[in-house]
Amino acid sequence: EQWKTPYELIGGEEMVAKLVEAFYSRVAKHPDLQPIFPDDLTETARKQKQFLTQYLGGPPLYTEEHGHPMLRARHLPFEITPTRAKAWLSCMREAMDEVGLAGKARDELYQRLVLTAQHMINTPEHDR
Ligand code: HEM
Structure with missing residues (x-):
């Protein structure tokens, strides 16, 4: 119990797959992200x-x-504004709700994602 990874705690491959599917079906429809x-x-x-x-x-x-994720570098070709970071996180929260990811493991994952999303911001707010 004590040594389980967050990956195991949330339900492993099956939960990650369900979460990611639920997430991108929202991204595809979100007016701030779809473009x-x-x-x-x-x-x-x-x-x-x-x-x-x-x-x-x-x-x-x-x-x-x-290779190394270098996530911020891989996001530089895209204009990641504060609004888009908020939109990304809202799609993720809704996806977590849809797949029934709850409790401490969800809260900890979400808090890490907030920090990672903030780190991806590379463009100030502007009129689209
Ligand atoms: C790729 C947007 C945050 C992980 C991408 C792509 C876009 C994008 C446009 C390219 C999609 C493609 O061409 O296939 C955003 C926006 C974010 C955000 C608007 C808002 C802050 C994050 C966060 C993570 C993440 C927080 C990590 C949990 C990834 C990964 C890829 C990716 C792993 C694939 C990189 C690759 O091409 O190998 N993202 N992203 N993104 N994003 Fe994000």
Whole structure:
């Protein structure tokens, strides 16, 4: 019990897959996010499953295939404004609700994602 990773605690591969699917179906419809994402989110979702798996302490799937995440650098081609960071996090909260991810493990994951999302901001607010 004591040594379980957050990945195991939230339900492993199955929960990560459900969460990521629920998340990108919201991203695809969100007016602040849809313009900067590809129309086909299959590959994006595949990479995000790999990334979140290792972020949660599971196997290092993302790094095995793509190398060091360098997440802020990989986001530089996109204008990540404070509004978009808030939108990303709201899609994630709704996805967590949809898949029934609750409790301490959810709260801890969400708090880390808030910090990571803030770190991705690379563009001040502007009129689109
Ligand atoms: C890729 C937007 C935050 C993890 C992307 C892409 C966009 C994007 C547009 C490229 C999608 C593609 O071309 O396939 C955003 C926005 C964020 C945000 C607006 C708001 C703050 C985050 C956070 C994480 C994250 C917090 C980590 C938990 C990733 C990963 C990829 C990605 C792993 C794939 C990188 C790759 O191409 O290998 N994001 N992102 N993003 N994002 Fe974010």
